[in-house]
Amino acid sequence: MSQNQTGTSTRRLARRVSWETMLAGLLAIAILGGALVNRDFLTVENWSNLLANFVEIALMALPLSLIVITGEIDLSVASILGLSSSLLGLLWEAKVAMPLAILLCLLLGAAAGALNGFLIVRFRLPSLAVTIGTLALLRGFAYILLGDKAVADFPPEYTAFGIGVIPFTFIPMPFALFIILAVVFWILLHHTTVGRRLYAIGGNQTAALFSGVDLKRLKMLLFIASGAISALAGIVYTFRFSSSRADNGTGFELSAIAAVFLGGVTVQGGKGTVTGVVLSLLLIGIINNVLTLADVANEILRIVTGSLLIASILLPNLIASTRERWRVRQRLREIAKFGAASTAK
């Protein structure tokens, strides 16, 4: 009996330590470790560098986490980034005014997202297959637009936005954009009915449909938002490196997806928070930064990101299955005890 009680209390404790708390702990360890390992880690320059380096991935991860919460996925984000970057280069080369070019890129991104949404929602095609298709298609469009050339001479006032920091702080200007969007998404997901509906869709699609959630429209809007924000990430990338190329951001979808899953959004949908995703983005950013400071080669970074992606799902799965096995054993022991008691009678 007493053993049983301690069992439930540890279980309760385990449940109370949320994924976010764990991420915050890991983040603290990573910062501490980084500071101990490298003297340059806790400098202002390094931090503005660190934050700037993952801003595109961070931007893409925000709408992506909402998409994953509804049980879908978008693998085409990095291709939309490349497409938007290529269009920006092409328009700038054609002497189109920069504000108009930026607007057109965002519209193109939204249109690309609408294409995803249309195929997934209207034809009820699996989002995984559709976005693998648009991953190839949209990257292909980027190559059609720009071929293998590069556009580099962007106006300094815009590249200054890409590499500049907010005055008197170490926060890069593009990162401010991310902070604003993160707050918007946080409010949207956790403090509006839209957010509740998104969780409802991910939890049980049929139930959500029968309780009057217009899930087609919501999903469509999510994919459009994902396209537009990925295009925004493409614009940021272009200004940050002052370079527009068709292969910009190839493979970024891996990091974005890794951040979403590491942030505690489950593959089955219906679970996850914006706070968790932001924490996991920071964690990935810091790990990459510490490894780069330690002169670790780029290819090792790929291995680390891939492993983080797998570990972020493997670990919770292992914990859940151990817990389940433990529960079953407990139950069996109770049954055995009960059986022994009844035979003693």
Next chain:
Amino acid sequence: MFPTHKNEFKSGSTGLGWLNVFLRSREASLVLLIAVLTTVTTALNPRFLSPQSLKDLMLNVSIIALLVLGQTVIILMRQIDLSISSIVGITAFLSGTLFLNHPGIPSLVVVAIAILAGLLLGAINAALIAWGKIPALITTLGTLYIFRGANYAWVHGRQVNAANVPGSFLAIGTATFLGIPILTWIVLILLVIFAIGLRQYRAGREYYAIGSNPTAAVLAGINVSRRIATGFAISGAIAGLAGALWLARFGTVDATAGEGIELTVITSTVVGGVAITGGVGTVVGAVLGALLLSVFSSTLVFLRVPSFWQQAFQGAMLLLAIALDAYLAHRHAMRSRVKWSHV
């Protein structure tokens, strides 16, 4: 009484009925498409059917077709394997270094080691998916980057050249038998084995069962985890063989070997009629899909379309194939619903 199979055909044998029958056999429509494409291109450029260009076409399609065999098994089970291109990269370079460091090593031993290495990498995927319960997409997206990253770290800018590879091994990619390259023969033999295995043997049918209804497959007593694990091991082993053949075909291998071909392979498989939702399709169809894609890209080259268009076309074809499959499945469902409403 109930409409029998024959009646259904008869009632549908109007003008459109013929088209229906044709659409239902994906293999037939693929052959027709390939024939039309070939005829049109040959009419525009007669060199398209020259022996040299035919041989190039066969060589180009062979390695993709080989990988398509493994991918078919995977997609039939409603899974996906994105990591094959990275496995090809590792095993291609591995085969090269074996020849480089052990002059005189028999080619068969090299091929066997490449297959084993592929099997091992496939087994990592298998363990994570079947026992770690991680969705295949996530696992293989992760290992796609992990394997490629490991490959870059290992290769470290080196390169294997044709001069380091014995001529007898390179002959796989150059010599022909009855006008067909040896490389293509290898793939054809494996195609026959896979076609028979998936059609006639219990294990093969289980792949279909898992894909069409996973729950029913469990209830039918199929060990689903073990089947899925075997599937990924097979896909890995096939990719290992493809890596060795990659070296034989191209002679030169660096860290980028095979990068990005997973998209071509998946597109070929799905265009070939293996539904991404699992349980439907044949390896013959999938290989015809690979052939169609290959003919299509040669057509683009012959019509002097810039090579930058290639990838966009591929993406569009994948989307079209998925949409077509969904449409056919939907119509099939509608039809059977009407049939059951009589009861």
